Amino acid sequence: MLVADARDGRLTELLQRRAFTRLGRGLAPGGAIPAARIAENAGVVAEQVSLAEQAGAQSIRAVATACIRVAANREEFCRAMREYGGVDVAVLDGEEEARLAFLGATKTLPERLEGRVAVVDVGGGSTEIAVGTVDGGVEWWRSFAFGSGFLADAYLGDDPPSPDQLDEVRYHAAQMLATTVPPPVDVAVAVGGSAASLRRLVGDVLGRESLAAALGELTRGPAVDVAARFALDPQRVRLMPAGLLALEAAGRLLGQPLHIARGGLREGVLLDLAGM
Structure with a gap:
């Protein structure tokens, strides 16, 4: 980037x-x-x-x-x-990636986030979860060795993916997070390519119902057809079911719906350059 x-x-x-x-x-x-x-x-x-x-x-x-x-x-x-x-x-190491994603997510939203905030960044090869406050920054973070690209390559061989393949992704993500105990949070925010693209399908909040609706849309036909319907890159669409299920697992871990941020790692790098 x-x-x-x-x-x-x-x-x-x-x-x-x-x-x-x-x-x-x-x-x-x-x-x-x-x-x-x-x-x-x-x-x-x-x-x-x-x-x-x-x-x-x-x-x-x-x-x-x-x-x-x-x-x-x-x-x-x-x-x-x-x-x-x-x-x-x-x-970037995992800690710095989490810090910058947290900075980009929390400093670019139109409204101020109060209380303890979790930022979930699902990338291609890893997933970072950072918890902290807008004023104080990151207090807790973890980096996990799975992301949308890894999960799609490992499990989603069909186009569209089969229910069994989706279940394998869901199980893998859940197992990777199974022993993690994050601090309680008041609000959770999602960043990264999968989250940003999902906004076109279901709006700004990823909860149980909206995630299920988005997964249904993404698996309704081949990636190229879904991409044309929502004006997305076909390569991005191929990864989105895996990214969605990673976000679903993180939201379940945090006990909060995920609000899709307007900024993330990229914006965090810019804000860091500016000393903000």
Whole structure:
């Protein structure tokens, strides 16, 4: 993920430039990212850096999360991003990823969140849960080695996925969280690509009924058809049932519906750059 600090209105447009590279696709924990996929990602990063510079960015920061964090050749990846992508990459550990996601989620909502807040960040290769307050920041956090990409690759072989495959994802997510005891919270917030995309299907709150409705929509037909119906990327749609079930498991753990945030890790990086 790359973010840039610019001084004009083009920043908002720049932040919406996304590319699906699926670096972790088929990658076992601790495995090496194939050279071709590193080269592809370097090209994407170089393009994003160029766009940021054209927009007048004063500083650029690139960060990497779970996939790169656990890769056997993470140093090779970072070197390629520096030499061919034109930017140094900071590999975030789980704690820093949780902190930045919490910052981006809690500081970009239209209304102030009172009490203790949980932020759930379901990424492609990991899920972070952070608990704290808006003023005090993160008090408790955990990082879990599963995300929408990992779960989809491991279990969702059919398009659309079968009920049995969905049950396997649900069971895996539940087992990963089974021994976790977070502090009690007053409100829970969801960030990440799956959560943001689910807003198009069911609105701003992910509760039991809305999650069930969204899962029904996502499994009604092939990913390409669902994508066309909701103006989503087909690759994103393929991952969304897994991401949804990860969010469902987190919401159950926290005992709260999940309110979909307007910001997350990316916005947290920007706010951190700004010293907020």
